[in-house]
Structure formats: structure tokens, C-alpha cells
Amino acid sequence: MNPRPVIGITTDSNDDDTRYMSTITYAQAVERAGGLPLLIPYAVDHALIPQYVDLLDGICFTGGNDMDPKKYCDEEWHPRCAKMDVRRQEFEFALIAEVEKRRVPALGVCFGSQLMNVYRGGSLIQFLPDQPCEDEKNRLEHRRLPDKEPGRHPIKLDVNSQIGKAIGKSDVSVNTYHKQAVKKIGRGLRVIATAPDGVIEAFEDPTMPLFAAVQWHPERLADEPEHLAPFKLLVSKAASDSPRKK
Ligand SMILES: [Mn+2]
Numbered sequence: 001m002n003p004r005p006v007i008g009i010t011t012d013s014n015d016d017d018t019r020y021m022s023t024i025t026y027a028q029a030v031e032r033a034g035g036l037p038l039l040i041p042y043a044v045d046h047a048l049i050p051q052y053v054d055l056l057d058g059i060c061f062t063g064g065n066d067m068d069p070k071k072y073c074d075e076e077w078h079p080r081c082a083k084m085d086v087r088r089q090e091f092e093f094a095l096i097a098e099v100e101k102r103r104v105p106a107l108g109v110c111f112g113s114q115l116m117n118v119y120r121g122g123s124l125i126q127f128l129p130d131q132p133c134e135d136e137k138n139r140l141e142h143r144r145l146p147d148k149e150p151g152r153h154p155i156k157l158d159v160n161s162q163i164g165k166a167i168g169k170s171d172v173s174v175n176t177y178h179k180q181a182v183k184k185i186g187r188g189l190r191v192i193a194t195a196p197d198g199v200i201e202a203f204e205d206p207t208m209p210l211f212a213a214v215q216w217h218p219e220r221l222a223d224e225p226e227h228l229a230p231f232k233l234l235v236s237k238a239a240s241d242s243p244r245k246k
Pocket residue numbers: 142153175176177178195199201215
């Protein structure tokens with residue numbers, strides 16, 4: 001049996017930033033897609049990042065709390081934001097620089113998509129409910145509210161994008177757990193999916209082996225083939241385009 005492609009998974013922390021945390025579904029989705037999941041700790045010296053990236057054939061930048069808005073605009077923190085551990089924030093910006101330099105296939109999920117966009121000079125909407133909506137009656141709730149079941153909404157996906165080809169259709173029902181989203185799209189990135197209210201739900205850099213990201217959480221829906229598909233895409237690109245094999 002060929003060894004599986006190694007897929008790095010970025011980690012989060014508990015509420016007081018004393019323990020690493022990783023929602024089990026990321027590693028499960030990677031394993032089901034044929035990869036070998038490997039969690040990456042973030043409270044380490046950034047000088048170690050190249051050696052971590054040496055281990056990887058692909059990477060998933062995972063979900064998390066909110067990054068400091070100073071990373072992408074002059075606004076103060078929105079009062080409804082949840083601040084990310086600054087050690088994770090700074091580690092991930094350093095990690096993505098190394099990942100991009102080596103063209104390691106990368107999939108971003110939720111916060112991971114926001115990281116990829118801001119790393120490329122894009123910006124974020126800090127709190128979607130405050131954002132004016134062109135068509136108020138079509139405004140969607142993108143957050144998971146405490147008194148509600150996890151919500152889903154439709155998206156329109158470009159079937160000519162890498163994720164679109166992997167999923168194989170343009171109308172997809174996604175889950176939604178975010179209060180932030182892409183405002184300005186970053187350099188070299190192309191929007192590939194939007195919600196009916198215009199919120200950007202996915203993008204890619206078509207010039208990279210894989211540099212694509214989704215605002216939803218496909219790993220939590222991995223029983224549905226269309227949501228396992230982005231992870232299968234990541235594992236397949238990690239197998240064919242790993243910088244470790246070049
Ligand atoms: Mn959404």
C-alpha cells in the first residue's frame with residue numbers, strides 16, 4: 001500500500017488558550033478522503049515552521065475565532081468579535097507564507113478561508129448582520145444561533161473551479177457558522193461561490209496546484225459526498241503536487 005499523503009491540520013485552543021483543540025471531524029474527513037491527518041501545534045518558535053512544512057504534502061487551514069482587524073483595515077474590533085489567540089494568528093500568517101512559497105496544496109475552511117484572503121491583501125466584513133444588504137428581504141442568517149438548529153443555505157458554485165469540478169454541480173446546500181466573510185477579495189484570488197444574499201462563500205487561486213477555500217464547514221457534513229469532495233480534492237492534489245516529491 002502506498003503511504004498516504006500527509007495533510008497538516010491547524011489547531012485551535014480552548015477558551016483560556018491553555019490547551020490545543022481540534023474538532024475531530026477535520027481529521028476524520030481527511031482520513032476518509034484518503035489522507036493521513038497530522039495536527040500542527042501553533043505556540044512554537046516560527047523558526048520551526050520550515051521543518052513542519054517539510055513533513056506536509058497538503059494542508060487544511062481550519063476554523064477558529066476572529067483575527068485582529070488591524071490585519072486588514074483601520075477599524076477597531078467589532079464588539080461582537082471573538083478574539084483569536086494571538087499566538088495562533090501570528091503562527092498561521094507565518095505558516096501560510098511558507099506553504100504558499102512551496103506551493104503546498106491548501107484548503108481553507110471558515111477562519112482558514114479568511115486567513116488565506118487576508119494573507120493575499122484582501123479584507124473582511126467584521127460582523128455580517130451590520131452589513132447593509134441590497135435586498136433586505138433576501139438577507140440570510142449566516143451565524144449559528146443558540147436557539148436554532150445549525151442552519152444551511154444554498155450557494156451557487158462555479159463548476160469550472162477546482163472545488164466546483166470536485167463537487168460536480170453548481171447548486172449546493174452548505175452549513176453556515178460564520179459572522180465574518182470576505183469583503184475585498186485578495187490578490188490573484190477568484191470568487192467561485194456566493195450565497196443568495198451576495199456573501200462570498202468560496203474562492204481559489206487558479207494558478208496554484210490548490211489554494212482554495214470555503215466559508216462553510218464541509219468536514220461536519222462529510223457523510224454527504226459533495227462535502228467530502230473538497231477533502232478528496234485536497235488529498236488528490238497532495239498526492240500529485242506535493243513539493244516533497246519534487
Ligand atoms: Mn454562509
